[in-house]
Amino acid sequence: MRPIRTASLGVATTLLALLACAPLASAATTGTGSAHEDGKGNDQGNDKGNDKxxxxxxxxxxxxxxxFPVNPGGAxxxxDRTVFRSLLFDKDGNQVGETGGTCTTTRVDNGGAEACVVTYSLPGxxxxxxxxxxxxxxxxxxxxxxxxxxxxxxxxxxARGSIHAETIGTGTRRFTLDIER
Structure with a gap:
């Protein structure tokens, strides 16, 4: 039973670690080509939510x-699990929330793979x-x-949709949340 528990815990840890390391998206979009942007990387006010x-x-x-490695000090x-927490900031550098989660290593060959579960806590x-x-x-x-x-x-x-995360610095990621309703 321990391998199943460990695997589940590991997946959550890996996801959290990934999300924690990833910078959150700023209040303004970064030119992802979304229909919500004006083409200059500026959000068009859709952060208040709508039906679309x-x-x-x-x-x-x-x-x-x-x-939490399965083989401490080993390969x-x-x-393997990672648990993380990151602070989230808008485009002006104001803290607007936090994210936390877990990721679990599911594969170690070909660069590895992790399954992650993450929660973003935001105003509202x-x-x-x-x-x-x-x-x-x-x-x-x-x-x-x-x-x-x-x-x-x-x-x-x-909410449904997707989150794109990219590393922009050590311990910093940009998160772009494309939320559908």
Missing amino acids: GQVITLTGRLAEQSR AAQG GQIAAQGMVFGHLVPGPPPAFDNAITGGTGKYDR
Whole structure:
């Protein structure tokens, strides 16, 4: 029973670690080509929500991270977990929330793979996300990834969509949340 528990815990840890390391998207989008932007990387006010959706860009700064390896001091292994928490900032540098989660290593060959579960706590509610991150064992900055928005609370109730995360500095990621309702 321990391997199953460890694997589940590891997946959550990996997701959190990935999200924690990824900067949150700033209040203004960063020119992702979204229909919500004016072509100059400026959000068109859709962060208040509507029936069609919204795009939120944040910068995330890693605040805490703990690793729980299956083989302490040894090679990466299936079931390794990472738990993380990051602070989220808007385009003006104001803290607007935090994110936390877990990621679990599911594969160690070909650069590795992690399954992650993450929650973004923002004014007015929370957004739940999950997905895979590939290449986390490759030396260098953490890879970019896309995860699914699986739901939410408050003003994000019934949210769906995707989150794109890209590393922009050590312990810093840009998150672009493309929320559909």
